Amino acid sequence: MKSCIILCGGRSRRMGKDKGLMNLDGDPFIIHLLKMVVKITEEIILVLRDKKQVELYQNCINDFKRQIHNHDPHIKLVVDIEVDQGPLLGLYTGLSHIKSEGALVLPCDSPFVSPYFVDKMFELTEVSEACILVPVWPDGSTEPLHSYYCKECIPIIQKQLENGFRNVKSLLEKIDVAYVGVEVLDPGKKSFINLNRPEDVSQSLKK
Template structure:
């Protein structure tokens, strides 16, 4: 099975800047995340807000020598089909560009995503016949931006967007979803740690 990752970029109001470009341990957050994906997937689609953000991210990628090596998957940078329309449109944009049958979606502000999580997610999805697989915490809360989505979701997402809905969770009302415990996909649970406050960089 061809494996694909969709990375969703964005700007944080709390952080006051583009989270993918923030420096963590002397490296941009995006570079940390891309390094974790090395040798694990066939393609990476980076969904960004506009051409200005594409330019910033492309320069970042071009400046990192390890990302230019042959063993690293191809990275395709694309812009949202419409600007500032929320994560569901970002998912639609990403799925519209992939060659694989589906993709694991990750936010650009998750530098601690583990290689175990990536491998386990693709391993589990091969066993399933559902259109989506989403991590779930013991209290029932979900991690939709750490989930796997099949390309067959595209027309359903398009229909939902036409109704004015923008949240990825709204998709779950219309498709079969396999909810998998976060401890199964990542026993350490570090993959779900996001950078939402300045102190998270320390």
């Protein structure tokens, strides 16, 4: 079973409005992601901040269901166990809800994630013995919000949170990680584009 967790619970301060619901070329970012991921996975968990955000995303997903003529596209909305604690807690919440052994984690602000990337990640997790699979750039920087995490990470994340860490990168030092070059996962590298500011959106439309 292939599971995907999409983190949507950030504050979008730089964008000024909820990034997942931002319009890009006719669809909200989250719908760009869902259109692609729904065809590849059997379970999708959106991790949101609070009930108010759930209501907004539920409306958006109801429109999506009508659009694709599918009343049950295996999408579940869950809420962070504590608000505003950052993506590490979002990951913890997401992993606590999945039915499978692990999940591909994506941020809601990367609407150009490609099916090639998603397929490749799942293909590599099947042969990797590591708990986490993380894309790495030639300069050594990593993409922990475009990574695969197995459920064995849950107690380690819990410990990291108790120790005051809120950053997903802090987890990578604590558990077995396999690093894979970004060029292997997405030769065009568009999957890793994050749209954080209004100007990022207008620039992405010009490309």
